[in-house]
Amino acid sequence: MRTLNVSLGARSYPIYIGSGLLGRAELLVDKLKTPRVAVVTNETVARYYLQTLTDALHGAGVTVTPVVLPDGEEYKNWQTLNLIFDALLESRCDRSTTVVALGGGVVGDMAGFAAACYQRGVPFIQIPTTLLAQVDSSVGGKTGINHPLGKNMIGAFHQPRAVIADTDTLKTLPDRELKAGIAEVVKYGLIRDLPFFEWLEANMERLLARDGAALTHAIECSCANKADVVAEDETESGVRALLNLGHTFGHAIEAGLGYGMWLHGEAVAAGMAMAADLSRRLGWLSRGEVERIRALLERAGLPVTGPRLGAARYLELMSLDKKVASGRLRLILLRAIGQGVISSEAAEDQIRATIDACCDA
Amino acid sequence: MRTLNVSLGARSYPIYIGSGLLGRAELLVDKLKTPRVAVVTNETVARYYLQTLTDALHGAGVTVTPVVLPDGEEYKNWQTLNLIFDALLESRCDRSTTVVALGGGVVGDMAGFAAACYQRGVPFIQIPTTLLAQVDSSVGGKTGINHPLGKNMIGAFHQPRAVIADTDTLKTLPDRELKAGIAEVVKYGLIRDLPFFEWLEANMERLLARDGAALTHAIECSCANKADVVAEDETESGVRALLNLGHTFGHAIEAGLGYGMWLHGEAVAAGMAMAADLSRRLGWLSRGEVERIRALLERAGLPVTGPRLGAARYLELMSLDKKVASGRLRLILLRAIGQGVISSEAAEDQIRATIDACCDA
Known part of the structure; x- marks a missing residue:
């Protein structure tokens, strides 16, 4: 133990x-x-x-x-x-x-x-x-x-x-739920733990095969990262918001389709891919890094595109999300793999471009 | 101000x-x-x-x-x-x-x-x-x-x-609600402020006549007492429970009749009279002190007896109240006027005797 x-x-x-x-x-x-x-x-x-x-x-x-x-x-x-x-x-x-x-x-x-x-x-x-x-x-x-x-x-x-x-x-645990859990595991690598992200790239198949040691390591690394963040900011007045990477897009997917259609982790996976795309539009990630993120999520059997709700509907649902500071849409984005950032820098047309590019036709 | x-x-x-x-x-x-x-x-x-x-x-x-x-x-x-x-x-x-x-x-x-x-x-x-x-x-x-x-x-x-x-x-404010509020005012005198209780005995008619200065003084003394207690025990792990004088009996009255029949303050007034009676049975208050408490509440136009629900029903409703510590009925009672106490000392037959004595025939 x-x-x-x-x-x-x-x-x-x-x-x-x-x-x-x-x-x-x-x-x-x-x-x-x-x-x-x-x-x-x-x-x-x-x-x-x-x-x-x-x-x-x-x-x-x-x-x-x-x-x-x-x-x-x-x-x-x-x-x-x-x-x-x-x-x-x-x-x-x-x-x-x-x-x-x-x-x-x-x-x-x-x-x-x-x-x-x-x-x-x-x-x-x-x-x-x-x-x-x-x-x-x-x-x-x-x-x-x-x-x-x-x-x-x-x-x-x-x-x-x-x-x-x-x-x-x-x-x-059903396979689909295991994969949905892996989305949140990947999240910790993306926002604050590049070595863990690299470990996941090397060990994704072991996780999917439910290798006990691999699962225990993934859970421990994930919880250690989460415990650090929570200890620093219990009630999400600051850095804790990083844990919401992919969640604003993801909540829009879940709410837009009606709760229960997609699993939370699936929506978060697509949302993280969207956040990566938007981070590239802001000049923070390269196309190669975005591809690396999408590739890892796809190897886990997770979606990397959202359903076609229309950009207007996405934006409406996203601005209802809690991560709004006085009317400005505040998103969790990536400065690099392993470095999440809380940002209000994305303009509405950039967010629209990401939604159009990352949603199914 | x-x-x-x-x-x-x-x-x-x-x-x-x-x-x-x-x-x-x-x-x-x-x-x-x-x-x-x-x-x-x-x-x-x-x-x-x-x-x-x-x-x-x-x-x-x-x-x-x-x-x-x-x-x-x-x-x-x-x-x-x-x-x-x-x-x-x-x-x-x-x-x-x-x-x-x-x-x-x-x-x-x-x-x-x-x-x-x-x-x-x-x-x-x-x-x-x-x-x-x-x-x-x-x-x-x-x-x-x-x-x-x-x-x-x-x-x-x-x-x-x-x-x-x-x-x-x-x-x-309707007269009935003014009087119900006075019940909680009297409570502060009873649990921790004998001078304020005495001031209320001298000034009850001014309060009932809505004399501005008297009301302001009563509100200020009440809030000062409450602020002291809350500062000492924010989440009611100890002394704050004193503020519940009359409330366990009172909640039984409100719940037993169905919420909305009696005002909260009216139920608390009858509950405080019952707590005083029970305190006398434990040897803490004299008959004279119990009468003094009842007299002040009656001058405020408040009830000092509960409705006839039957002792069994009272006890059932009281033990559902939050003020139960692991199955023992914990009540707020009075060691003296101005000195409330949290006590599990009352035996069930004493509580029954109080209910029988203090409820309408």
């Missing part, structure tokens, strides 16, 4: 990465205020892993309230969030109950937001079971739900007390 | 108390990140005060999005909260937009919770227009909504950047 630390003063917490961690209740029990948890998961994950976790917790004397949600991004809304509150209240969970998220990004975001709001905040632990959640969404305390007019528009910063990434859970 | 300060480090903020403050846009403008606000209010308050505030803000060059909610505690729920999110998104408010609550406790709690969650948190300013909101709910950062199974079960701690209490707004 590898252990990383997210340094946030009194809210610091460990990230455990390794095999067989679901059965190691002590990792979790150490972080509880009282031996009482509500495990929030979805129907798919529950089938595979809820029993293992519950058995381990019962063995450690912990009372468990399971909350099983329907599976899918389309359920990341008020209605589903309320199912969590209903269950917590019906089983009389109090302020000392810990909410445990067992699942992917959607489960983690919703369970975390429920923990942030239930009785104005209860403790929270993340047990991410998808690659995307293990390398990205489970770390850093961002929680929330979607609104018909925008993704993650309603939410809270609520740091977990621990993140437990059991790499065994990736064995049941 | 009087100015108090709530000392919370980087989250410290002023409370302004006085006449004519709604027209003084500079108090508010000083606290904005950008000249853009969403003013959340209700239909009743909007009729009286929205134009005055909007005119003042427009005069200071601030763009205003009004969000007018239906009036009443029964609307303090997800559906109404979503109306705020819809309005913020439809008018493209971004992370730098400030949410301003113009209204009573319900408006303040909902607008504050919306500000806490919108894009994971935007700035927030309170302009309370009821006595209860001016002396209590607008200060301290508690925000939230009700759930069918419990009051304020879903919420967040989100401190305002300023509280602007314009005493002129109390001129249009």
